[in-house]
Amino acid sequence: MSATQIDAVTLDGAGPLYDQIRRAVRDLILAGTWPPGTAVPPEHALMEKLGASRMTVHRALAQLAREGLILRRRRSGTIVASPPASHAMLDILSIPQEVRELGQAYSYRILQRRDGKAPRELSDRFELGRSATIAHLTLLHFAGGAPHVLEDRVIHLATIPQAADESFAETPPGDWLLQNSLWTQAEHAISAIAAEPHEAELLKIDAAAPCLLVERRTWNQAEPITAVRLLYPGGRHRFVGRFGPYGAV
């Protein structure tokens, strides 16, 4: 396996050697060519293949290890790390996990699903480009039997075609996507709005009660993956993040 995969490492000649090596390996990981768990060639192999000294190769890999892209252990070697499940700041990527961390039982129900060409309203709202083929889902998540959050999701089927054949009966789409796609960019927007009457009814809150609206979109490189609109009853939820001026602590 290592004989074939090492040929994928190619330098672009731009900038310092250690940085070329760092980017070459990083790009193979981000492109999915080396999925999590893959063995990265040992330093001496990269050294021969690339004609660099071990210290230079080491410098590149040590930096990737600090950034969390790879895991290194003496004698065992280096493997590609799994993307961190959660992020320091305001990251609620998995609703089941979020609910269980509150010590409550989790369940969910799919209210509606419709696949096909995106109507203009949706493609505009999510900036997906006109006439994109999408899966459109509406779900309600429960914490201990009570409504927790209302989810409105669009999945871009050109990027994730497998999603068309997935029922999401076992795993809600957010978690399924985390496992079945690779994202490199995400955007969060948080705002406060009053619930619409039908939304208030589903969430079992007063009509026009204040709600926290989280809109998240994710991409792999330039390809849109998914866009989601999460509506949380305002009184019950707060998003907390802790950090320092030089990055997450």
Place this chain on the structure above:
Amino acid sequence: MSATQIDAVTLDGAGPLYDQIRRAVRDLILAGTWPPGTAVPPEHALMEKLGASRMTVHRALAQLAREGLILRRRRSGTIVASPPASHAMLDILSIPQEVRELGQAYSYRILQRRDGKAPRELSDRFELGRSATIAHLTLLHFAGGAPHVLEDRVIHLATIPQAADESFAETPPGDWLLQNSLWTQAEHAISAIAAEPHEAELLKIDAAAPCLLVERRTWNQAEPITAVRLLYPGGRHRFVGRFGPYGAV
């Protein structure tokens, strides 16, 4: 100046040498011993003082440079960097800046100020410890003449005694604190609430309209600096953050 300051760099003998050096320098910066702009001793000076090789010193400083704590230029030397003004994720540290980036004129008004022992309600709300001496300010920020955000702030005078003599007539307390204090930790909490009647009146919005509540607390090491409660009219505001799985992009 370099002769005196270099003696401040002392190693603790724990862990790899390059990391001891890295932490020693970092701690001097975070403690404020070397404020922004201070010249960090050149590599050869640290090398002699610490008995390490230049490569080892270089490794420590190069890492601090990557982290943004110091700025390095050939021949000019190394200086302590100013803390980054803004942060990738949901960081609205300066309201004047935030308003001006929207292309609107900024102004503010102090509604109330009271200094002294914190009443229980405030010390509890901000977890400042009973009987802390504080400055308590309420202000309203305007964007283009219209109310933008309502601010309710507590400053811990034991940590920032200069704040007692500052009128905040020129600079609102948030920005003043950014310039006059050094923070190492911050905590954000975001939630949605309905405005209280008097708040709605000040912000000129409908009573009980949904609002975004941002509560932020900052510390230097373990010392609390300030706690603030920012109430944004919900319809007009969203907080957006963009990032990748391995950190801000």
Place this chain on the structure above:
DNA sequence: CCTTTTTATTTGCATATGCAAATCTCGCTT
């Protein structure tokens, strides 16, 4: 067969050395 010991591989750390690039300083020339 199971356990212990040895060996080999791989990463981690530190040093010494050399050269290159940037740029500040100073002195020289006009």
Place this chain on the structure above:
DNA sequence: AAGCGAGATTTGCATATGCAAATAAAAAGG
């Protein structure tokens, strides 16, 4: 005085070398 050029200082990069620590795999012993 102004501009130019040479030299000095400081960081950046890369190499070669050696040893140490961790640990997987193989060998030895019961």
